[in-house]
Amino acid sequence: MKIILNNDRRELEKLQKAISRFAKRYRLRSEIGEGLQLAVEELFVNVVCYGFDGSSLHKIKVILRKSGPKITGYIDDDGKIFDPTEYPEPDLRSGIEERKVGGLGIHLARKYFDQWKYERVGQHNILEFEKWLIH
Amino acid sequence: MKIEEKSINDIPVLKLYGRFDSLTSEHLEERLTSVIEAGASNICLDCQAVEFISSSALRILLSGLKKVKRNQGTIVLAAMSDQIKEVFDLAGFLELFAVHNTCEEALMMLQ
Numbered sequence: 001m002k003i004i005l006n007n008d009r010r011e012l013e014k015l016q017k018a019i020s021r022f023a024k025r026y027r028l029r030s031e032i033g034e035g036l037q038l039a040v041e042e043l044f045v046n047v048v049c050y051g052f053d054g055s056s057l058h059k060i061k062v063i064l065r066k067s068g069p070k071i072t073g074y075i076d077d078d079g080k081i082f083d084p085t086e087y088p089e090p091d092l093r094s095g096i097e098e099r100k101v102g103g104l105g106i107h108l109a110r111k112y113f114d115q116w117k118y119e120r121v122g123q124h125n126i127l128e129f130e131k132w133l134i135h
Numbered sequence: 136m137k138i139e140e141k142s143i144n145d146i147p148v149l150k151l152y153g154r155f156d157s158l159t160s161e162h163l164e165e166r167l168t169s170v171i172e173a174g175a176s177n178i179c180l181d182c183q184a185v186e187f188i189s190s191s192a193l194r195i196l197l198s199g200l201k202k203v204k205r206n207q208g209t210i211v212l213a214a215m216s217d218q219i220k221e222v223f224d225l226a227g228f229l230e231l232f233a234v235h236n237t238c239e240e241a242l243m244m245l246q
Contacts, residue, residue, distance in 0.1 A: 092227025
């Protein structure tokens with residue numbers, strides 16, 4: 001699956017449909033498919049919301065592949081330098097008043113993938129990830 | 136995504152249907168805010184028909200819980216599927232929200 005989206009939150013619908021088709025094509029178990037939806041959505045929305053200043057148009061490329069017993073993929077954007085793999089873990093133990101409202105999306109993606117790797121290549125953020133289908 | 140609202144023993148019950156992603160969660164925010172602004176402190180969310188929830192919906196629920204807690208109220212969640220419960224667990228929300236197997240059970244807890 002390869003899809004190129006604009007940096008617009010409304011593009012999420014296209015991304016969801018593409019991931020659904022991918023999950024169906026490879027008959028992914030529902031929890032794997034839904035987890036993939038969640039993780040990739042969180043990363044895409046994060047790039048759209050925080051990656052760019054102003055309203056200039058940018059392209060975000062999302063690739064998913066099924067290779068043997070795992071799903072691999074990457075997200076490529078030309079937004080501000082941002083390495084989600086180094087993003088601090090949210091404090092999940094604090095009480096209700098102290099609990100921060102943000103930072104959960106990256107955390108959910110981190111929990112889903114078995115491995116992920118970030119690289120800044122030229123003006124691009126490249127995030128590669130893997131999800132094993134057998135545990 | 137759809138939200139139905141009813142009131143049982145003066146407690147607002149919002150039944151949530153479908154997918155709550157970063158596009159559709161705005162409606163949840165509107166509804167929850169309007170229920171809280173109308174004076175409700177205790178709220179029950181029936182999650183039986185929720186198919187998907189992303190961090191944007193979790194953020195809205197957390198903000199809502201913070202608001203009602205200031206008025207000694209709470210938000211209780213009922214009937215969520217294992218998949219949705221796992222997202223709550225990963226987000227550390229099971230320590231913040233009371234989760235019940237059924238809406239009736241959740242409402243009894245609020246009486």
